[in-house]
Amino acid sequence: xxxxxxxxxxxxxxxxxxWWLQYNGPPTEAAARMAADPSLSLQKFSPFLGDLEGKxxxxxxxxxGRKAVPMCLLGAEVTVVDFSRAxxxxxxxxxDAAGVRLSYEVADFLDWHCESDEAGFDLAFFEGGILHYxxxxxxxxxxxxxxxxxxxxxxxxxxxxxRKCVDANILPSADYFDTDLHAGPVAYASQIxxxxxxxxxxxxxxxxxxGEIITAVARAGFRIEEMAELPxxxxxxxxxxxxxxxxxxxxxLSA
Numbered sequence: 001x002x003x004x005x006x007x008x009x010x011x012x013x014x015x016x017x018x019w020w021l022q023y024n025g026p027p028t029e030a031a032a033r034m035a036a037d038p039s040l041s042l043q044k045f046s047p048f049l050g051d052l053e054g055k056x057x058x059x060x061x062x063x064x065g066r067k068a069v070p071m072c073l074l075g076a077e078v079t080v081v082d083f084s085r086a087x088x089x090x091x092x093x094x095x096d097a098a099g100v101r102l103s104y105e106v107a108d109f110l111d112w113h114c115e116s117d118e119a120g121f122d123l124a125f126f127e128g129g130i131l132h133y134x135x136x137x138x139x140x141x142x143x144x145x146x147x148x149x150x151x152x153x154x155x156x157x158x159x160x161x162x163r164k165c166v167d168a169n170i171l172p173s174a175d176y177f178d179t180d181l182h183a184g185p186v187a188y189a190s191q192i193x194x195x196x197x198x199x200x201x202x203x204x205x206x207x208x209x210x211g212e213i214i215t216a217v218a219r220a221g222f223r224i225e226e227m228a229e230l231p232x233x234x235x236x237x238x239x240x241x242x243x244x245x246x247x248x249x250x251x252x253l254s255a
Contacts, residue, residue, distance in 0.1 A: 001083075001108045008133050009083040009108070016086035020064045027090060031097035034070050041070035045127060048155045052076040055122040058147050060109045060140075061130040065091030065102060071125075072100035079103040079121070081112050110139055113146065120149030127157040161229075165238060174207075181206055210242065222246035 001009070024030045034041045042049065045067070053075035062068045062080035064087050071078050072095065080091060080102065088104045095102035105112060114120065124144045134140045144154060183202040190197060218224060224246045232240030 001111060002135070004133070004135050005083060005108045005110065012084035013086045016064075016084055017089050020087075020090040024064070024066070024090075027093035028097045030066075031069065031094055031099075034094075035073060035098055038070040038073035042067060042074075045125070045155065045157065049123070049125065052123075056120075056149075057123045057125055058114075058121040058144075060124065060126045060144065061128075061133065062091070062104075062126070063087050063128065065094045065104070067125070067127060068102055069094050069098050069100060072102055073098060076123075077101075077103075079105060081105045081107055081109045083108050110134070110136075110143060112143070121147050121152055122149055123153050123155065124148055125155045129159040131158045162239065176209060178207065214244070217244060217246055221249055223249035 039046050049071070052071050055076045057068075057071055057076045057078045059068045059071075059078055059080045061082050062078075063082060063084075065080060068078045068080050068091065080088075082088065082091075082104070083106065085106050088106050091102060091104055095104075124147060131137065131140070148154070181204045184205045185197065186200055186203055189200050192200075214224065214227065224244060226243075226245040228243040228245075229239045230241040230243065232238055
């Protein structure tokens with residue numbers, strides 16, 4: 001276990017069980033809510049997870065079982081790997097109250113390995129902001145890949161990195177998720193001389209999200225090898241551009 005992992009484990013065993021009682025209520029009450037509608041407990045992740053019946057799922061840093069137990073209720077066999085014994089206590093009590101079997105491994109995920117005789121997990125899923133607990137993402141995702149079956153899937157959700165440098169109360173100048181076309185000046189409008197910029201025709205612009213761009217590259221049959229974000233020249237503390245490096249992974253895509 002690394003120094004970072006040891007510090008994080010110590011922090012997550014300091015009154016974490018009491019926090020979950022305060023935040024979610026007793027495991028019996030939380031389990032009753034989950035059992036009433038397991039999909040509701042998975043919320044925005046349900047469309048990405050698909051049919052969970054019979055699926056073997058590994059849930060790195062699955063915390064108090066808040067997503068693992070609903071997945072069990074939907075028919076999955078779930079293994080949580082988390083370094084906090086306090087989290088494990090609440091999750092196991094939650095699973096017992098929900099009447100499902102949950103495998104909970106109290107371990108540092110980077111040190112935990114799947115049994116060699118197992119076929120591998122069908123799905124790896126994590127959410128809730130866990131990547132900042134690791135200082136080596138290559139190793140983290142390599143461990144996940146080792147756990148998966150050859151056709152296994154990864155569904156990963158984490159806090160957007162941009163959150164760390166902006167305040168939630170800052171008013172944006174535009175809607176990041178807007179899908180409309182917008183009139184905008186041609187790129188050289190503010191720099192050309194001898195021409196009134198007002199006399200130049202506008203362009204029609206569609207402002208894509210980063211997720212939409214990456215998804216389009218992947219769906220076209222490319223395997224993404226690297227994505228780099230570059231700082232703005234006028235404010236190097238925030239991202240300004242990105243670079244995607246991808247390899248054509250398949251051909252013969254239908255129109």
